[in-house]
Amino acid sequence: MNSLATQWNTTTAGVAVVISSLGIGRLIVLLVSGALSDKFGRKPFVVLGACTYLIFFIGIILSKNITVAYVFGILAGIANSFLDSGTYPALMEMFPDSKGTANVVIKAFISAGQFILPLMVSFLIASNLWFGWSFVFCIAILILNGIFMVTSGTFPKISTTEENNFSVEAEEEKNDTVKANIWIDGTLFILYGYISQSTFYLVSQWLSEYGQKVAGMNTTSAHALISYYSIGSLACVFFTAALAKKAVKEISFLSVYTLISFLSLLVMYLVPNSIICTIMAFTVGFSAAGGVMQLGLTVMSDFFPQGKGTITGAFYTAGSIASFTIPLITGVMASNLANIILFDVFVALAGFVITVLITIRYHQLFQKAKKELLK
Known part of the structure; x- marks a missing residue:
């Protein structure tokens, strides 16, 4: 927060205001993106979420003032909503007999991220390295993940996946x-x-x-x-x-x-x-x-x-x-x-x-x- 406050010529309170913009971004599109994912499928929203997050991570480290950062913060909330709208429904459709386990596993990865990120930030501070490397790390992961998603074929539709011999339509x-x-x-x-x-x-x-x-x-x-x-x-x-x-x-x-x-x-x-x-x-x-x-x-x-x-x-x-x-x-x-x-x-x-x-x-x-x- 201190590094970002310096870059944006503001205080840590100003950085906290930018953080609050994520909540606004989520609220703006979450309901709409959920309904649209039912209409257009899950994969487009997972890919769209990853791309929007990329814009956020790149934009936030290039921002020079709090106003521009706030706009990118809203984009982060929108990206999060896109991912929620795609990932949770997709996992429930991929694993209809283990829907609870599939969704709880998302929580496991969230917890892992919350555990790893502070260690990474502490390492950067202790080593006197640029704070932005943590953002670059996220950018790299998103690019690799996005490439995998784009090239991995289609997600299970709300009809059938022959590989698992299961029909979501039948399940429903x-x-x-x-x-x-x-x-x-x-x-x-x-x-x-x-x-x-x-x-x-x-x-x-x-x-x-x-x-x-x-x-x-x-x-x-x-x-x-x-x-x-x-x-x-x-x-x-x-x-x-x-x-x-x-x-x-x-x-x-x-x-x-x-x-x-x-x-x-x-x-x-x-x-x-x-x-x-x-x-x-x-x-x-x-x-x-x-x-x-x-x-x-x-x-x-x-x-x-x-x-x-x-x-x-x-x-x-x-x-x-x-x-x-x-x-x-x-x-x-x-x-x-x-x-x-x-x-x-x-x-x-x-x-x-x-x-x-x-x-x-x-x-x-x-x-x-x-x-x-x-x-």
């Missing part, structure tokens, strides 16, 4: 008897998209501060809480994938994980000491940031199988709104960090209630569909 026909209610079920999932994002966003942003100022931990130990949180999220990815392979349905995870999140945050709030915070940091990372949001999207695709791109756009738009509004809410509460964690406790509790309602609706709809198929 099995769900044709499932008559989900857009107002009831759609609202529940949109609320869950907002709440699941809010739950882990809150704790990830304030965990270190809470450990230091409320639990009385030293600076090093407080910062280590984020590492335990990240380890927990990665552990959940592998745990969920292992159970999913044993035919445990995605719906089975939702209410369990949100309940664990609620209880972990409650214990952290009630007993704020270093040992409890360390254990609960891992537990919250496991239950709230280990792919439960991706599992929610997977379950939503079972309710609305005909428009995976559209529901991805709607679901992640709710998450983007959370990323924009939660900092505004917590900014008012920043004078008392304990209240922020208490607020997260209530957010997680609301998430648990919503997932219970989703689970009830799931069993009602699919049991009814099963009876109709047996007639």
Whole structure:
């Protein structure tokens, strides 16, 4: 941030403003790109997302002022929306029998990137190298990935892939008897998209501060809480994938994980000491940031199988709104960090209630569909 602030003749607060532009970019196109990916296919949006990200990475290191950087920041948000609209639906269509695992694996790579990038930045700083090499690294990966995507042939269409002997069309026909209610079920999932994002966003942003100022931990130990949180999220990815392979349905995870999140945050709030915070940091990372949001999207695709791109756009738009509004809410509460964690406790509790309602609706709809198929 300091290097970019110098390049743009601004302060780190100015850089933070540019960072916020990513959220605006996401909100501008996420719903539209999701619907368009249902119409034109997934591959064009994956390639378009990679190309738009390339423009961002190149543009951001060439920008000389905050205004130009802000425009490229919006492009980064748009690129992210394009990728979300293409990747999640494509993976669900490629692996219809392992949709949850496929989507959770995306979370594993996100976590890996979040782990590697700070190490890379630290290395550049320690070696007194140009900060832009981290951007160049991303540019190189995107170019290689883009070439692979362009030359890899077509993605599975919403019809058939002979190689896997599976038909997405046939898979969706099995769900044709499932008559989900857009107002009831759609609202529940949109609320869950907002709440699941809010739950882990809150704790990830304030965990270190809470450990230091409320639990009385030293600076090093407080910062280590984020590492335990990240380890927990990665552990959940592998745990969920292992159970999913044993035919445990995605719906089975939702209410369990949100309940664990609620209880972990409650214990952290009630007993704020270093040992409890360390254990609960891992537990919250496991239950709230280990792919439960991706599992929610997977379950939503079972309710609305005909428009995976559209529901991805709607679901992640709710998450983007959370990323924009939660900092505004917590900014008012920043004078008392304990209240922020208490607020997260209530957010997680609301998430648990919503997932219970989703689970009830799931069993009602699919049991009814099963009876109709047996007639």
